[in-house]
Amino acid sequence: MADARSEVLARVRAALRDRPTPPEVPRDYERTGDASLALLAERVAHYRAAVHEVGPDELVPLLARLLAGKRIAVPADLPWQVPGVTWLVDSPPLPVAALDGADGVLTGCAAAIAPTGTIVLDGGVGQGRRALTLLPDHHVCVVREDQVAGSVPQALARLDPSRPLTFISGPSATSDIELDRVEGVHGPRRLEVVLVRAT
Amino acid sequence: MGTRNPVTWLGSPAFPEAARTALADTQLRRNLRNATTTIRGRRAAAVAELPDWERLRRAGEAIKDRVLAELDTHLERLEAAVTARGGVVHWARDAAEANEIVLRLVGDEREVVKVKSMATAEIGLNEALAAGGVRAVETDLAELIVQLGDDRPSHILVPAIHRNRAEIREIFRRSGLAATGDAPRELAEAARAHLREKFLSCKVAISGANFAVADTGSVVVLESEGNGRMCLTLPEKLITVMGIEKLVPTWQDLEVFLQLLPRSSTAERMNPYTSVWTGVTPGDGPAEFHLVLLDNGRTATLADPTGRQALRCIRCSACLNVCPVYERTGGKSYGSVYPGPIGAILTPQLVDDPHDAQAASLPYASSLCGACFEVCPVRIDIPEVLTHLRARVVSARGRTAESVAMAAAAWVFGDPARYERAQRLGSLARFLGRDGRISRLPGPGAVWTASRDAPVPPRESFREWWRRNRG
Structure with a gap:
């Protein structure tokens, strides 16, 4: 008997004996859209996440206010210096128990999608590994205005699929009971998105 | 080979008989009517928000048809890309072979965590693991409800849709999960507390896949609760079981499906979490990644030029929520993990046995009203396939x-x-x-x-x- 790989591929080829023509994919759907912070803020808030919008100079004071006195996990390359916070730096990697016990986590992001209220993390600068933003119960994520895409196609075009990606649209939720969405299951139960205007 | 396909449940009666029993259950009908009415309204609103919805559907249809027309090439490309990034690809002709592969990969571990997956439900993986001494812990809330209730799933997206909050609280109570009340929030909290320790300690996780990108080897899982992220990120070893039809050719193609799927399934602009990973990434997530490519009747389905469109399915479950038959009989009457209109055309084709009376009864579980085709994000003409399969049943049986x-x-x-x-x-x-x-x-x-x-x-x-x- 042939090995499974050869046999499955042979079955596929036999099944396609009628030589179906691969159709051209019509790409006439919308590629662009509203990339405004206002739309992103509205859509993120719709998921019952907290949203703040600040100018570049107001970011650090806001973060200091949000995180004051807390134990916050951060990637080693976080680009902001915020006073008054106990930092749990993920270098060397923190054990899961330490992440689980943190009050929250602060990161940046790789991109955001305004019409769907989505932020995307790719493990790049200021984002850390995936577990970092998963185990703490409170995720504070900073989004720069130039990172916001106006559509799903525009966002995907900016992302590198070879990196581990996490698309986040609101706090963890479930619709499993009577198909009714409730927030707060295994992922962070509180998501706080900080939008930073370009100027 | 030659063993029965576990996509249908052993001992299930044919659809008419099962439906008659279900119709007498007024609690079930009330639960289903409430849930499907809610989700129908929301889906309609989520879809109406996109002016290009019909164009996205046509693109989704064409992308999936391209995949199917060149499936062998795309599978080989996916395998090469996953392997190049440190993943290991396995091939399984049928359920038994897939289960053997997974059991072998689990190794000495006695407990594994699982993300909700139709492919693993289809092959009866949990039962096969249990027979091999391995306990599979379902971490999706609805799957957990089904597992703890020793029940069967009745919906593709929300397997416990036939249960209301009071029944769920009672199932939890009997399994030692204390919920402070029967509000969905309180039940979710009880599940969180129950599963937390499992996530933090399990060494092996098992998942399915919503999509895999042939070009890049990237695998995609959409979810809501974060249990998926836990399973895909924390364990040392990740085993993903995926039907061979789940491919898209390029990264760009995902831009269509990341719009079609969330709005069609949970009626959201975007589901809370979508994870994408490509092979293994040192220092981030599992050090070992295995991808099991599953046939289990898919190539038999592909061989039918009319029936093969069922393989475009992205398991959104919109067709269940609009189906007048499903709403009245519930999912379990279909005797398969794939219920509703899509199940009525997919299950008998995966079974691929014209003498299986239960599977052969499924194409008749429809009034051919066409609502399923209207909502299908990849435009599967379910009524067309239903009538085609009915003809196949009739010609296989002679005079009925x-x-x-x-x-x-x-x-x-x-x-x-x-x-x-x-x-x-x-x-x-x-x-x-x-x-x-x-x-x-x-x-x-x-x-x-x-x-x-x-x-x-x-x-x-x-x-x-x-x-x-x-x-």
């Missing part, structure tokens, strides 16, 4: 009760005198009917009323009335 009934009807309709005699005979049925319904017709008519009530015919036919008044 229905074909005899239809031949009798043709004989009666073919002659006016015979037709009128039959009508007068039919009006006798008034004496049989209670509450204006007939639950059992005599002769060939019994085939019709075996699964439905017939309205009582009028005392006087139109032809009789016409002759009396105008003749």
